[in-house]
Amino acid sequence: MVLSSLSRVLTTEYVIGAFLILFVLFTYKSLASFGKNTPPGPRPLPLIGNILQIPTDDQEGVFTEWAARYGDVVHIKIFSQPMIILSSLEAVRDLLDKKSSIYSDRPRFVLMAELMGWESASTHQRYGPRFRKHRRFINQIFNQRAISAFRPLQDREVLILLENMLNAPEAFVDHLRRFAAATILEITYGHNIKSVDDLFVRLAERAGTLTVEAGTPAASLVDFFPMMRHIPTWAPFSMFKVNALKTRKAVEAMMNIPFDQVKDDMKSGKAVPCYTTTLLDAHRDHSGSISPEDEEDIKGSAGTLFAGK
Known part of the structure; x- marks a missing residue:
């Protein structure tokens, strides 16, 4: 019995010791590799990265401070996921415009799949x-050449804006x-x-507000722990899923x-x-039909x- 208890104690010590060794090695590797072949940025903490340094409010203020300290291209880590923050128009153009063939792709966001109802995070995102x-x-x-046709519309709306400003x-x-x-x-819709x-304005503003709210840091944890996607809506930590739906x-x-509405107006001949x-x-096509794929893409764009x- 004494030997059995001693064996359990030693086994526990070995497990704890092995865990500590792995933690130290992981931390050393993370710190040793930090800054190598990546842009500068704030030093991350072991395991969790820079997540505690990003506030839920006024993130742009923190990013502006980092830009002043580290430059227009800042590298951070959220858990093990690297992220790049661009803080100037020049940096955006250099990476997203001049090198668009490299940087136009998108990460596989699990939260976006939940928001859009995609079957998997990879669907429609590449x-x-x-x-x-x-x-x-x-x-x-x-x-x-085509945008010149919008000038009369813009001129009209500017005049309406100025009149409204004057009156109220x-x-x-x-x-x-x-x-x-x-x-x-x-x-877009005539x-x-x-x-x-x-109604259309209210639809857009509601969707925009809910999308921003659903993308809070707490909700985005599912992107770093994809298994959270399978949490039922009644369980703890499932509010991101309720909000996503x-x-x-x-x-x-x-x-x-x-x-x-545009399709109905086209059928009745009232479409603008x-x-x-x-x-x-x-x-x-020649029969006047349009493929479901083309229709879905036109609606999406x-x-x-x-x-x-």
């Missing part, structure tokens, strides 16, 4: 034919919201709005309702020429323009 197709759609309508200067925030929404909504209470419905409404009508007409208003 930079490949579908993203190039969306870019081609947008370039067809927004190339340098205290509501300048609502005037600016209406101006931004009115321009992109008419270009929809003219009179105020920020318009709510956000998904809001995003789907923002995508579907304006697009379906716009980004969506132009692409739908351009991709119909239009929704992206709308959401980025």
Whole structure:
């Protein structure tokens, strides 16, 4: 019995000792490799990286401080995931524009898969034919020659904005919201709005607000611990999933309702020429039909323009 107890104690000590050795080796490796072949940045802590140095509020303020200390390209780690923070237009252009073939791809965000209802984090995210197709759609309508056609619309909306500012200067925030929404909504869906209470505006703002809220650091933990995706919605730590489901419905409404309205207007002959009508007409076959894939891509690219208003 004494030998059995001694054996258990020794076994426990060996396990603890082995764990400590592995922890020390991991920490040494992490610290030794930090800064090698990567841009400068704040020193990470073992295992958790820089996550405690990123606040939930005013992240841009912290990133600005890091840019002043380390430069416009800053390297950090969230757990074992490396991240790069770009803090100047020049750095953005150097990496995302001049070297777009290297940096246009996207990481496989599990949270984004939850938000969008994708079957897996890899679905629809790799930079490949579908993203190039969306870019081609947008370039067809927004190339340098085509955008001159939007000048009368912009001039009209500027005059409306100035008139609203003159008549009710205290509501300048609502005037600016209406101006931004009115321009992109008419270009994308041919929809003219009179105020920020318009249904389409409310759809976009709700989807945008929920998406930002769903992307908090606590919710993003699922990207670093993918097994959390399988937590049921009634279990602890599942609020990210509840919020993701709510956000998904809001995003789907923002995508579907304006697009379906354009399709209905085209059937009744009331549609105003716009980004969506132009692409739908351009991709119909000889029988007047459009493939489900093309329709989904047109809806997705239009929704992206709308959401980025």
